[in-house]
Amino acid sequence: MHSDFETLAVIDVARHYGRRKALSHVNFTCAAGDIIGLLGPNGAGKSTLLNILATLLAASRGRVEYGGRTAEQxxxxxxGRIGMLGHDLFLYPELTARENLVFFAQLYGLSGAHARVQAALDRAGLGDRADDFMSGFSRGMRQRVALERALLHAPRLLLLDEPFTGLDQASTKALVDRLRECQQAGCIVVLATHDLDIVDGVLSRAVFLQNGRQVGEPGPGTALRERYRQAMTT
Amino acid sequence: MMRAFFRVAWIVVKKDLTIEVRSLEILSTTIFFAVTVVLMFSFGLVVDGRPLNDVAAAILWVAIAFSGTLALGRTFERERHNDTLRALLLAPADRPALYVGKLAGILLLLALVELVLVPLVGLLFAAPIFVHGFHLVALLAGGTIGFTAVGTLFAAMLVRARSRDVLLPIMLYPMTVPVMIAGVRGTAALFQPTPDLAVAQFWIGLLGFFDVVFVTLALWTFDPVMTD
Structure with a gap:
C-alpha cells in the first residue's frame, strides 16, 4: 500500500500552547512490531504527543516521519494506516455496537464492512451483543468495542491513551493479549499509561516524559517501576 | 474523487439522522424553543389581531437564528460527549466532506423546524406565506444555508473550548448579520400587503452570494482549523 510505512520517527518534536510548553525536544524511533510506552505523570505531554502522532495536532517544532515522510507529504x-483509542472511547452511545463499527468501516472506505464488523465483534467476544446499544455496555465491553474500532482497518500505527483505565483483571489480560497479536502482525503500538505493572514485560521500549521533556532512560534489566522512579528523579 | 467526497458526507448525515430519529432530542427541543419564541412575540406585538409592520419577518428570522444556534450547539455536544469528532477527523476521508455531512444534517433539522415555524408565523402574524411561496422558500433556504455554514464551522472549532456555549453566539451572530438582514428584508418585502418581488429577488440573489462565499470559506478553512 502506497501510504504504508514500517518505521516511525519522532524528531525533535515540540508543541507550545501560547507560552506554555507542552512538549520539548522529544526524539525516538520505532519499527514494525514495537510496543512503545509513553510514561510520565499527569501533564507530562503524553496525550499531546499521541495527538501529534495521530496527525490531529501539528507540532510547533520538529517533525514526525511515517516511513520517511511527514503527514503533510x-x-x-x-x-488510514493509523488507529487510535483515546481516553474517551470514540463511540456513539445512541448506536449499537454493530452500527458504530459499520459506520467507521464505511468512513474508512473498507470493503466488506459488515463481514469485517461481525469478525471484529466476535473477536471482542461480543458477537451475541452486536445489536445492543453501546449505552447499555459496561466500561470493559465498551473498551473492547473501541479497541476493535481502532483496529478495524488493520492500522500500522496503533495509538492508545490510558487503555487500561477502569478495566478488570480479565479485560486487562484480554487487552494485553490483543496488543501482543498486533505486535506479531507488525503493528507499531504507542501507548500512554500509568499502569506500569501491567505493561512491564509488554513494552519493547519506554519513553519517559516529565513536564513535556524526555527524561533519561536507565538501562534495561530492572523492573519498569524502578526505571520510571529513577527517570523521574534525574 | 467527488463520489468519495459525497459518500463520506452521506455516511455522516445518515449516522446523525439515525441518532436523531432515535432520540428526537435536538428536533424536539429546537421546535419547542422556536415555537415558544414566536408565541412570546405574538403576545407582545399583535394588538387587536393586527401585528406591527414588518414584525412577522423579523420574528421568523429571530426564531430561526436562536433555534439554529441551539441545534448547532446540541449537534456538536453529541460529538464532544465521547470525543467522536476526533474519531471522525482521524478517518482518511476528506475533512471538508465531514463538514458537509454535519452541515447537511443540521440543515435537514432546521428545514423541519421551519416547516412548523413558518405556518405558525403566518397564522399568528397574518403573514401571507403562500402568496409567493417559491420566493419565501428561496429566502429561507438561502438564509438558513448561510447561517448554518458559518455556524457549523464555528461549532466544530469550539467543540473542545470550555466556554463554547458563550463563544458560539458571540462569534456567529456578528458574522451572520448580513445573512440575517438579507433574510429579514427579503421576507418583509414578501409579507407586505402588496409584495415587492423585485426587492425580494434582490435579497435572494444576495443570499445566494453570501452562501457561496461562506460555504467556500468554510470548506477551505475546516481542515487547517480542525488540525490545530
Missing part, C-alpha cells in the same frame, strides 16, 4: 491516506 503523505496526505490524508496516512490516517
Amino acid at each position: 503523505a496526505g490524508a491516506d496516512i490516517r
Whole structure:
C-alpha cells in the first residue's frame, strides 16, 4: 500500500500552547512490531504527543516521519494506516455496537464492512451483543468495542491513551493479549499509561516524559517501576 | 474523487439522522424553543389581531437564528460527549466532506423546524406565506444555508473550548448579520400587503452570494482549523 510505512520517527518534536510548553525536544524511533510506552505523570505531554502522532495536532517544532515522510507529504491516506483509542472511547452511545463499527468501516472506505464488523465483534467476544446499544455496555465491553474500532482497518500505527483505565483483571489480560497479536502482525503500538505493572514485560521500549521533556532512560534489566522512579528523579 | 467526497458526507448525515430519529432530542427541543419564541412575540406585538409592520419577518428570522444556534450547539455536544469528532477527523476521508455531512444534517433539522415555524408565523402574524411561496422558500433556504455554514464551522472549532456555549453566539451572530438582514428584508418585502418581488429577488440573489462565499470559506478553512 502506497501510504504504508514500517518505521516511525519522532524528531525533535515540540508543541507550545501560547507560552506554555507542552512538549520539548522529544526524539525516538520505532519499527514494525514495537510496543512503545509513553510514561510520565499527569501533564507530562503524553496525550499531546499521541495527538501529534495521530496527525490531529501539528507540532510547533520538529517533525514526525511515517516511513520517511511527514503527514503533510503523505496526505490524508496516512490516517488510514493509523488507529487510535483515546481516553474517551470514540463511540456513539445512541448506536449499537454493530452500527458504530459499520459506520467507521464505511468512513474508512473498507470493503466488506459488515463481514469485517461481525469478525471484529466476535473477536471482542461480543458477537451475541452486536445489536445492543453501546449505552447499555459496561466500561470493559465498551473498551473492547473501541479497541476493535481502532483496529478495524488493520492500522500500522496503533495509538492508545490510558487503555487500561477502569478495566478488570480479565479485560486487562484480554487487552494485553490483543496488543501482543498486533505486535506479531507488525503493528507499531504507542501507548500512554500509568499502569506500569501491567505493561512491564509488554513494552519493547519506554519513553519517559516529565513536564513535556524526555527524561533519561536507565538501562534495561530492572523492573519498569524502578526505571520510571529513577527517570523521574534525574 | 467527488463520489468519495459525497459518500463520506452521506455516511455522516445518515449516522446523525439515525441518532436523531432515535432520540428526537435536538428536533424536539429546537421546535419547542422556536415555537415558544414566536408565541412570546405574538403576545407582545399583535394588538387587536393586527401585528406591527414588518414584525412577522423579523420574528421568523429571530426564531430561526436562536433555534439554529441551539441545534448547532446540541449537534456538536453529541460529538464532544465521547470525543467522536476526533474519531471522525482521524478517518482518511476528506475533512471538508465531514463538514458537509454535519452541515447537511443540521440543515435537514432546521428545514423541519421551519416547516412548523413558518405556518405558525403566518397564522399568528397574518403573514401571507403562500402568496409567493417559491420566493419565501428561496429566502429561507438561502438564509438558513448561510447561517448554518458559518455556524457549523464555528461549532466544530469550539467543540473542545470550555466556554463554547458563550463563544458560539458571540462569534456567529456578528458574522451572520448580513445573512440575517438579507433574510429579514427579503421576507418583509414578501409579507407586505402588496409584495415587492423585485426587492425580494434582490435579497435572494444576495443570499445566494453570501452562501457561496461562506460555504467556500468554510470548506477551505475546516481542515487547517480542525488540525490545530
